Each structure stands twice: as structure tokens, then as C-alpha cells.
Amino acid sequence: MNFLLSITPSPVLSAILWIVLFVAALYFARPTAHKLILATGSSLHKMFRTASLSAIKAEAALANRNREVLLAAGREAKERIVEREFDRINETVRKDLANFSALHRNLSESINRIEEDHREAVDVPPDPPGWVNAVEAVAAIDSKDSRVGVGGVLSDIHKSLVKAHKEAMVAYHEASGKRHLLLRKMRPEWRQIQQTLSKVGKNVDSLLGRSATIDRHMQEYEDIVKGEDRAVSVLSSSSLVYFFVSALVMCVAIGGATINFALIARPMAEMVGGTSLIGNFRTADIAALVIILVEISMGLFLMESLRITRLFPVIGALPDKTRVRMIWITFTILFLLASVEAGLAFMREVLLHDELATSALLRGDGAEVIANNYMWITTAAQMGMGFILPFALTFVAIPLETFVHSLRTVVGLLAIGVLRITSLALRLLGSGSRYIGVLVAQMYDLPLFIPLWWASRDSNSGHSGDNDLRKVTL
Numbered sequence: 001m002n003f004l005l006s007i008t009p010s011p012v013l014s015a016i017l018w019i020v021l022f023v024a025a026l027y028f029a030r031p032t033a034h035k036l037i038l039a040t041g042s043s044l045h046k047m048f049r050t051a052s053l054s055a056i057k058a059e060a061a062l063a064n065r066n067r068e069v070l071l072a073a074g075r076e077a078k079e080r081i082v083e084r085e086f087d088r089i090n091e092t093v094r095k096d097l098a099n100f101s102a103l104h105r106n107l108s109e110s111i112n113r114i115e116e117d118h119r120e121a122v123d124v125p126p127d128p129p130g131w132v133n134a135v136e137a138v139a140a141i142d143s144k145d146s147r148v149g150v151g152g153v154l155s156d157i158h159k160s161l162v163k164a165h166k167e168a169m170v171a172y173h174e175a176s177g178k179r180h181l182l183l184r185k186m187r188p189e190w191r192q193i194q195q196t197l198s199k200v201g202k203n204v205d206s207l208l209g210r211s212a213t214i215d216r217h218m219q220e221y222e223d224i225v226k227g228e229d230r231a232v233s234v235l236s237s238s239s240l241v242y243f244f245v246s247a248l249v250m251c252v253a254i255g256g257a258t259i260n261f262a263l264i265a266r267p268m269a270e271m272v273g274g275t276s277l278i279g280n281f282r283t284a285d286i287a288a289l290v291i292i293l294v295e296i297s298m299g300l301f302l303m304e305s306l307r308i309t310r311l312f313p314v315i316g317a318l319p320d321k322t323r324v325r326m327i328w329i330t331f332t333i334l335f336l337l338a339s340v341e342a343g344l345a346f347m348r349e350v351l352l353h354d355e356l357a358t359s360a361l362l363r364g365d366g367a368e369v370i371a372n373n374y375m376w377i378t379t380a381a382q383m384g385m386g387f388i389l390p391f392a393l394t395f396v397a398i399p400l401e402t403f404v405h406s407l408r409t410v411v412g413l414l415a416i417g418v419l420r421i422t423s424l425a426l427r428l429l430g431s432g433s434r435y436i437g438v439l440v441a442q443m444y445d446l447p448l449f450i451p452l453w454w455a456s457r458d459s460n461s462g463h464s465g466d467n468d469l470r471k472v473t474l
Helices: 011-028 030-098 100-120 131-139 150-226 229-272 283-305 320-363 375-394 397-473
Strands: none
Touching: 011 030, 011 397, 030 150, 030 229, 030 397, 150 229, 229 283, 229 320, 229 375, 229 397, 283 320, 283 375, 283 397, 320 375
């Protein structure tokens, strides 16, 4: 700086000279500089626009792929649901049709018995008594014939009438009792028929309900196959719900695994050594973690063998005989590991008691240690937790499958959102680079306001002189 300001005897004059030279250089380089600045802004604009278009194309491709994944997952889920509904209908129909012949025979026998009892229970009018004929005979006797004892005949008729009435009443009571007995015998048959028909009605209503459910699922399946937007929207929202629910259940399972780790880590230190290390971690902690991971793996293989989950198609494609063997093998290994954990939990309680006794002896009150009669409760609880938690962790396979399948959709939606934001940012940068180029060009002219003003003044005076010349010529 001292050298630059010493080119003339006066530093102020040197500074003014350098400023004049700098302004003159900027003025003469102005057209080229403007072209360079505007070309740079335009190039940046085109570059950002191209990058934005690439991000838009990547977003569209990812959206199509995410749509295909959603439709494929939804189609597979609907196929499983429809298959399960058809299996239920098949089981119901098989049971009903298998018992249809016996049901038909029971109904026929019950109806025949009811018809027979009803036929026997018909109220048959009693036969007319014999005194009716006697009355007709007395009515035919001539009243002038005094030889006939009409009074005696009427007395005999009265006696016969009383006797016939008694016999008719006795017979009527006997017939009514027999009829009521037959009707009482028909009552169980009526109830049996009513129960059978009610059962058939319930089965028919169940089939109709399942048919309506299948129709609804088939309509949704057709929408998924056609790839309609409404089906994609429903699948997307369902996938998000499944993701968060399965993530919550996975967090609960991680908590259970942590408790399980705390139960067996301490006794494992007594088995493998509490001071040995593998890297920066204790061998006992690694051993406990390996046991828990093996239990989770066995539970996952057990769920796959039972065809509850479908993370490994190879296991689901095994023959039924091999698959049943795998079920028993994985269950046996899981049972043994659960038993080992129960033993380790008991060992943990024993070690805790030993530490308490040792601490009491060191304090000098070992003889005053009071035996707690309720310590078996905590021991049993720890052993129960050590035995149950491995089987509880078995069901982690179900939310894990849901989490894995929904994770693809969620990651795709997040990637689509990131690409969309990136595309918008690139478009803004492209538009901003063009305007920034214009702004930089205007700022370039800011130190040159005096030469530019003088040039514009000369240009205006030259134009006015031309106009005067034109007027004189005219």
C-alpha cells in the first residue's frame, strides 16, 4: 500500500490517480464484464433448472415405484384376507353338509312322530248311546194302547241314560288324558325342530354375512388391481398407520428385551467371567445379548413355520412334514432357552442374597440377619419372567413383518417429499441466479456513475445536434 501511494509526491494525489485508473479500466471492460456476469447467471439458471427437472423426473419415477409397491402389498394382503374368508366359508359349509343327511333324517323322523301323535290325538266323537233307539221305540207306541207300560219304559230309559252318561264321561276323560299325553310327547319334538331350524338359520346368516364381507373385499381387490387413486390413497394411509403402530409395539418389545437382558446379565458374569472383555464390551453382556437374539430368531422361525408371518418364503414353501418338524425343533430350542433363563434368574436371586449376607457380615451384624419368609415371591416372579419373556418375544415377528413391509412405503414417501423440496429449492436457485446476475451487473455500474453520466450527456447532446441539423435542412 505504501508503494502504491508513493508513485507521486502526494499520497492523496496517488490515491486519486489509482481511483481514476481503476474506474477507467472498469469502464472500458464494462461490456465484457456485463456479458460475463449475465452469461454466468444464465448458465447457473439453466444448470439449476436442469437439476430441478431431473429431481422432478426422479420424484415421478419414485412415486410410480411406490405406487407399484403399495398396490402389490395391498393385493397380497387382500388375497390373504379373501383366502381366509373362503376357508372359513368352506369350513362352515363342510360342517353343515357333512351333517346334512343326519339333520334331514332327524327332521323327517321328528315330523313323522309328530304326525303319528297328532293322528292319534284327534278328538273322535263318542258313539251315540243305545237309549236313543229306545226313545224312538217309545215314541212309536200308540198312546191308546194301555197294555204297554209307558211309565216303566220311561223309568228304564232314565236309568239307561244315567248309566250311559257316566260311561261316556269316563271314556271322554280317558280319551282326553290320552290325547294330552300325546300332545305332551310332541312338545320335545317341536323344540328339537325349532332348535335345529334356529341352528340352520344362524349358519345361513353367518354365510350371508361372510358373503357380504367377501363381496366388499373383492370390490377393494378389484380397485387395487385396476390401480385406482382411491385405493392407493387408502393403502398409503393404512401403511402409515401400520408403520407407527408396529414401531410402537417394537419399542415395547425392546423394553421387554432390556428387562430380559437385565435378568440374565449378572448371572452370566459368574458363568463366563465378569472381567473378560471382547473389545470394549464385557463378555457376559455379549453372551446375554446373544441368548436373547437367539430366542428372537427361534421365535421368528417358529412364526414362519406356523405360516403366521411370511418374511422367509423358503420356510413357507417347505413340505408340511418338514415344516412340522421345524416347528417342534424351534419350539424345543425356545423352551430350553426359556428354562435356562429361568435358572439364570434364580441364580441372580441367590447371588443377591449372598451379597446381602456378605455385606451384613462385613458390617458385623451377620448373626442378626433376619430371614425373610417372603423372599420366595421375588424369586418366583423373576423365574416366571425369565421363562415367559422368551415366549413373549416370539410374537415380535408379527410387528416386525408389518414394520418391514410398511417401511418401504414410508421411506418412499419421505424420499418423494425430499425430492419435491429439492426440486423447489433448485427452481428457486435457478430463478435467483438470473436476478442475481442482473443485480451484480447493476452493482458493477455503481462505481462508474460519473463516466456513465458523462457518456449519457454526450449522447443526448449529439442527438440534439442531429435534430437541429435536420430542422435546418428541412
